[in-house]
Structures are given as C-alpha cells and as structure tokens.
Amino acid sequence: MDLIHEIFELIDMRSFSNLWFWIVLAVTWSTVSHWVLGVPWDMVLRARRGDEQGIADLHDLIRINTNRILYIASETGLLLSGFACFLLSSMFLLGFIYDNQFSQAVFLLFFPISMVAILSVGTAQAIKAQDLRNEALCKRLHKHRVITQIIGMLAIFATAMWGMLQNMTANVLG
Numbered sequence: 001m002d003l004i005h006e007i008f009e010l011i012d013m014r015s016f017s018n019l020w021f022w023i024v025l026a027v028t029w030s031t032v033s034h035w036v037l038g039v040p041w042d043m044v045l046r047a048r049r050g051d052e053q054g055i056a057d058l059h060d061l062i063r064i065n066t067n068r069i070l071y072i073a074s075e076t077g078l079l080l081s082g083f084a085c086f087l088l089s090s091m092f093l094l095g096f097i098y099d100n101q102f103s104q105a106v107f108l109l110f111f112p113i114s115m116v117a118i119l120s121v122g123t124a125q126a127i128k129a130q131d132l133r134n135e136a137l138c139k140r141l142h143k144h145r146v147i148t149q150i151i152g153m154l155a156i157f158a159t160a161m162w163g164m165l166q167n168m169t170a171n172v173l174g
Helices: 002-010 019-034 041-048 052-097 101-130 134-173
Strands: none
Touching (some): 019 134, 052 101, 052 134, 101 134
C-alpha cells in the first residue's frame, strides 16, 4: 500500500505535471504543423521539387480539401463558431476563474488550435479566390505552415510557463 501511495505521490496526476498531457501537446502540434490544409508537408516538398505526379497530387488534394473546408465553413460555420466559442469560454471560466487545472489544460490546448482553424479557412479562401497553382500555391502553403508553427511555438511556450507556475505553486502550497 505504501508503494502505490509513493508512486502516486511521485507521479502527480494533475494536468500540467502529467506526462501524458505533454505528450498530447507535442503530438498535436507536430501533427498540425505537418498537415497543411489536410495535405502532408512532404507532398508539398515533392511538388516544389517539380515532380509531375507530385504536382498533380498536390493540386487534387488542395482542391478537395479547400472545397471541403469552405463547404463546412459556409454551411455550418456559424453554428460551429458558436459552439466552439461556448466550449472555449466555458473552459476559460472553469479553468482560470474557478481554478480547475484540467480546464486550463484543455483551453491552452484548444484555443491555439482554433486560431489555426480560422487561419485554415482564410488560406482556403485565398487559394480558391486567387486560383493558386504550382509555385504560388506552394508559397501560400509554406506561409500557412510558418504561421501555424509560430502559433504552435507560442502556445507551447505559454502552456509550459503556465504549467511550471501551476506546478511550482502546487509544490509550495501543497
């Protein structure tokens, strides 16, 4: 019984001191920055090198995914936005006003992801409106990826700082 108590004492089960939260955070941002508008980044690089089949595949996937993103945004965008704002507001209030650490973790994970979702809709609209092809398309996807990575770095930094503050406060108070 003492061994189990010591293990749970050593492995704190709160969100920011839980290894699984940090694994989920890293995998989430790695995945989000690899898949640009639903297209794997290696496919963009292959098309950029001039591979004819890679270019055709990139154009097909971008056409499919931009049409899909824009369809979802036009048909259910308002409803999805309202629901997302409700969930994010709830997580913010529960987390930072009522001091629920799990809600803080969920908010710090999903708020930046929602900004990337908004960015994706904007990028899809730009690609469709300008009918981007070949190098111009690759440049736009690269810009999207860089902005996504910047959002990810800021999100990871903010989450790490907040998590360290929570862990240090818990260790001092607890």
